[in-house]
Amino acid sequence: MAYVLNQGIRRFMQTSVRRSAQVEGPSAVSGQHEGGYKIWKNITFFLAFPSIVLCAVNCYLSHQSGHHDPPEFVKYDHLRVRTKRFPWGDGNRSLFHNPHTNALPDGYEHH
Template sequence: MTLFKVAQLARTAAARGSRSYSSGMFTNAGYEASREHARGAVETWKKISLFVALPSVAIFSYVATKDELAHIHHLEHDPPKFVGYPYLHVRKRKFPYGDGEHTPFWNPLTNPDPEE
């Protein structure tokens, strides 16, 4: 088979393939059936969101808040003991914000000062 014949067959196959992608969905009945299916799916997910997802978020938020408040209360009464390892609190120069000794995320409840 010559190269010309192969190219001609490829062009013919490509032309035939591009014309055979029509579908019955684009008819009026297929389009309406697709819309009805979409309406049902929207209603299903709306109900799942309202009756499952939102109550779950509310319940887990309550539980997490309760546990976190208990943890904070525990830290106020029994703070962690500071162990002054030599690699901690090494400063070659002061931080350019605040008092220069604490990072922006320093928390007095969870990050004790070495001076105390």
């Protein structure tokens, strides 16, 4: 009797696990490997690439519009604090200093 009961429980557990593992519809894990890659392929071609092109066009057009003046310099006490000199150059400019966009503690550089 215990053998029959044990076999019945085993069969029930195996079929319930199989039923819960089955996936309906397209999925990358459905066993037939259908659908998952198609979704990502379509997202790449119809969403990612056009977004990259639109961003590139936006950057190009904004660059062509002319020279961009930096914002008006306001000397705040908590910005551009120099407690120690930088170990390169004159000690006042950061390593990636850009005179058009980065202000010094006294203001923008005038060229």
